[in-house]
Amino acid sequence: MADAAPEDAQAGAPADCPKPETSKEQLTEPTLPKLSPSEFRQYNHMAENMDYFHNHFRSTWNTLFGACARGSRPAGMSIRQFIAMGHQFCRHLTMHHTIEERRIFPVLAKRMPAFQKELELLTQHKQIHEGVEKMEEYLDECVGGERELRLAELKTIMEGFGEVLWQHLDAEVEELGADNMRKYWTIEEMKRMPM
Template sequence: MDNKLDSAQGEYLPPVGGGEVERIDGVEGTKQTKSAAASVPVGPELPPLTADQFRVYNRLAVQMEYFHDHFRKTWTTLHTAATTRRLPPRLTTRTLLDEGLHLVRYLTAHHDIEESYLYPILARKMPQFRDAVSSPSSKHNKKKGTECELIRQHRMIHEGMDDFEAYLRACKDKTEEFDFDVLREKMDTWGEVLLKHLDEEVKELGAETMRRYWTVDEMRSIPI
């Protein structure tokens, strides 16, 4: 993840009582929900974070959300077209297929970087990333029952996405006729887990979770 994303973080107020983060300068912080709180280790109540501390601890969540927002928008464009059986404005069938293939390529690269670089760093202290240390980069094919939840979600996404990609390529090569109903069918097998993953991963990287594992200096030293 590029450090240029730091400029998009805006200003944040620290959360009060582990609740919602105030939005300043048009950028949202990460909300702590029951799902996110479940991953936070039990321990003594921590003092409120200063605004600067919150920015440091929430940095990875903000950077991750930058990419995830792009994935959500592309997914929504494709799925809306499939559901309504209508091409979006200014898109042809061919460019719609290209949008789908771009989503596949970017998601695959994103997950490869996470599994080979980011997750192993986080796994040094965070058990929810720990078994990613030995996961094979670029394959997303760990055996069932051996992966953490985020890696399991990667595997499920790629199982469905592989079939989705094959269909798009067949349509581009004109070996199969494009059909909106088939496109929707190919997306629905992995859409729910994709959207769930995009939300849960950001929550795992939120300030209230990260502060229980890392010091401010350690967070600043994570080279991402």
């Protein structure tokens, strides 16, 4: 008598038969109901506020980095004004991240993994601030006369943290978007958010 083909214990099919594939729909999260325009605004308000601040950082970065890449300051901007803009960028970004880490992230971290300690967004803060500290130190030395401002040197410093900064600015807004926030919070809870 010939041996029977071994059976697949889970599906009850012979081992050499192909198993049915799991569809992408079965692996994704359940579809949530469509939000009304009012609900969308309420769920999306943190993302909009964050993007407002982030657009300021993006604009200032583009002015500073663009000047470094061209090798010349913006027309009509003195060295002193350019350095002051760099200092302002560093200080405002540091203040922004400090507020996030002390007031906003602890609330969001109660339910949202992306805002918990040592995960991507906070790790990005640390990486960004290593670069911000180098930039601020360089600009301090320029103001103090210890070194001359060289745009190529400043560009190198900015390149050291630029990629992670831009990724972070986008990722944070995405995490705070309506489609993500509604997974974790009710509209009533959104009204009480610290932002």
